[in-house]
Amino acid sequence: MLTLKKNDRLIDIENNSDWTFDCKTRAPDTKGPDNKLVVTWTCVLTNKTGERRFIPESKMAGLFKPREIVQR
DSSP states (O other): OOOOTOOOOOEETTTOOOOEEOOOEEEOEEEOOOGGGEEEEEEEEETTTTTTEEEGGGGHHEEEEEOOOOOO
């Protein structure tokens, strides 16, 4: 997925709901190969009713797509 900026619009692939990217925050570190700590990130999304979703950055491309803006 492309680099997201604040207020980028996204569509939930599963139910076609509209979400707005708010920020990216650091998630708890996990242990990777050789027991080294791996930094992970979580994307914070909001919708029109004020709900927030916290999506791991690694799953964003599979769950959301950028909203295509058609200008006429």
